[in-house]
Amino acid sequence: MNPPAQLHWLENGIEQSVRWRSESGAPPPRRVVLADDTMGADAAYRLACEGTALLWRGDFHNARQLLQALARRADRKPRRHARASAAGAQASAPSTPAQAFHLHRQAQAQRARVLGMLIIPLAADYAVPLRRAPDFRDACTEAWDADARTARDGADSVVSLRELSGVVGAHEWRKKGVEVASLGGPGHNRIHPHYGVFSPVRGEYVQLVAQAPLPSNTLAFDVGVGTGVLSAVLAHRGVQRVVATDQDPRALACARDNLQRLGLQERVEVVQADLFPTLALYGQAPLIVCNPPWVPARASTPVEHAVYDPDSRMLRGFLDGLAAHLAPQGEGWLVLSDLAEHLGLRPREQLLGWIESAGLAVRGRLDVRPRHPKAGDASDPLHAARAAEITSLWRLGHRQQS
Structure with missing residues (x-):
């Protein structure tokens, strides 16, 4: 089994690395900036679109609000489309159902990449070391520890907030049925x-x-x-x-x-x-x-x-x-x-x-x-x-x- 992927970044001039968690097997982002409650949604969205990960150091609830703001921007139609002529819009429309499907999948993948750039730290026991962070340890244990490929290894790790939200949602579905x-x-x-x-x-x-x-x-x-x-x-x-x-x-x-x-x-x-x-x-x-x-x-x-x-x-x-x-x-x-x-x-x-x-x-x-x-x-x-x-x-x- 290959060793877990690592996310690398500089903090206070010192190179840091930690285990990178990704259910899809996506590689860790190459560019990382530290982000907190002072970062605006527009700046965060611009960095995320460029492929820069935002390693969150602020309040957990503010991170959730930022993710929602990123989602709204990702779902917003570009202004140039609103100004496009009817002829231009018709020319850019998919010509077959198969083309519509592939364009839809591409858009979904791009949206997932952008939203996946907001990164949350996890302690070795899956506790989230951020202000006002709920206790997600049971949900993470259920999701990851049953599989040797994703189980904890005694080290800290990071995961996208979007993926962590999916883990928590699955935990609730599992309880409710x-x-x-x-x-x-x-x-x-x-x-x-x-x-x-x-x-x-x-x-x-x-x-x-x-x-x-x-x-x-x-x-x-x-x-x-x-x-x-x-x-x-x-x-x-x-x-x-x-x-x-x-x-x-x-x-x-x-x-x-x-x-x-x-x-x-x-x-x-x-x-x-x-x-x-x-x-x-x-x-x-x-x-x-x-x-x-x-x-x-x-x-x-x-x-x-x-x-x-x-x-x-x-x-x-x-x-x-x-x-x-x-x-x-x-x-x-x-x-x-x-x-x-x-x-x-x-x-x-x-x-x-x-x-x-x-x-x-x-x-x-x-x-x-x-x-x-x-x-x-x-x-x-x-x-x-x-x-x-x-x-x-x-x-x-x-x-x-x-």
């Missing part, structure tokens, strides 16, 4: 997402798995378990044994935690694997479920791997390996949104071609329209695609049996 109606009544139907594991806030795909007719209730594989929500739904529906896989240590820990909370740990076995359980150990299953990332694009943070699948690697891996792991009369349930099709990133014909070349046939499909807020947000740059989106459960089987 997400209600999943398909798991029963109140009090027994919550999934608690861990930091870095995608939360099942979009319930339509869970609803599809809860409603599709079961081909068998003896054994199911859940490929890419995440929080464990689909394994829990299958067990709640009466599947006697579920083998759930994932290759992310955080997801494995999260799934085990949730299944234990729900009292399902005896019926769901969680194993580390890239896609399918080992054939020699687990054999074939009459039901195999997979909810791969829906958009074929590069993820910029680990949690985005639940949304973005470069070159459709997981989708193609699931399809290519399904026939070998599927029992003769079994079904593979592929839970997939068609958002990529509406964005011009993956045509329907390509998906159908991959299904056919894998020796599979479509036995049926269940569809549902998303109900998340962005589907109705006309100001979203990707509104047209989101408004047309449909999430489907594809029932796949061996082609010769269709």
